[in-house]
Amino acid sequence: MATQSNLEELVNLIEKALRPGPLARLLGEGSDSKELVDLLTELFKSDATIPSASISGKINTVLEILGGIDSSPFAAIARSNLNNQVLITTTVGTIKGVITEVGNWYAVLTEDENITVIVNFANTLAIESEGPEGEAK
Amino acid sequence: MNNTYASRVATLIGQNVQVTTSVDTITGTLVSSDKTFIKVNTGGVDGSEGSKTVSILTSVVAYIRVV
Numbered sequence: 001m002a003t004q005s006n007l008e009e010l011v012n013l014i015e016k017a018l019r020p021g022p023l024a025r026l027l028g029e030g031s032d033s034k035e036l037v038d039l040l041t042e043l044f045k046s047d048a049t050i051p052s053a054s055i056s057g058k059i060n061t062v063l064e065i066l067g068g069i070d071s072s073p074f075a076a077i078a079r080s081n082l083n084n085q086v087l088i089t090t091t092v093g094t095i096k097g098v099i100t101e102v103g104n105w106y107a108v109l110t111e112d113e114n115i116t117v118i119v120n121f122a123n124t125l126a127i128e129s130e131g132p133e134g135e136a137k
Numbered sequence: 138m139n140n141t142y143a144s145r146v147a148t149l150i151g152q153n154v155q156v157t158t159s160v161d162t163i164t165g166t167l168v169s170s171d172k173t174f175i176k177v178n179t180g181g182v183d184g185s186e187g188s189k190t191v192s193i194l195t196s197v198v199a200y201i202r203v204v
Contacts, residue, residue, distance in 0.1 A: 105141045117203070
């Protein structure tokens with residue numbers, strides 16, 4: 001029995017060595033941290049002891065620790081305001097709406113009348129949110 | 138650096154969009170999007186008379202509104 005268990009462990013080790021794990025795949029060349037963020041969100045959501053308001057903070061911490069992912073400093077701020085109404089100031093003007101999605105270099109906002117806007121963080125100057133940073137509305 | 142923005146914009150290909158830059162706003166059908174250019178077909182049905190394709194540097198786009 002013990003021999004069989006050791007054999008299974010060995011097979012698992014070989015499989016892991018031959019097949020890149022999820023993190024290696026996510027952090028590989030051309031990776032997009034959105035997939036990683038989605039993965040972490042699901043992971044943290046499964047832990048009922050973590051308040052939903054602090055999930056985005058934990059995700060930001062993990063991303064900072066992992067490093068190496070090229071993203072705008074606005075991505076972390078936007079992520080902590082997911083599903084909140086914000087005012088984003090760009091080089092062209094301001095956009096007011098609810099943040100529905102965040103990527104490394106963009107945020108998707110839903111304006112009044114359900115109009116979708118994709119904001120480029122490369123030309124973003126400021127993000128203004130209501131209330132203390134990261135507070136769930 | 139902005140490839141993730143371009144990739145997200147690419148999901149809107151075929152839709153009517155307003156591309157806003159610091160100089161102008163271009164309205165039309167999104168044709169393509171990559172890290173260098175976002176291309177919009179303006180002024181009519183693709184291939185018809187008066188139809189133009191505008192290539193906009195992705196790096197100068199502030200935001201895109203789906204209209």
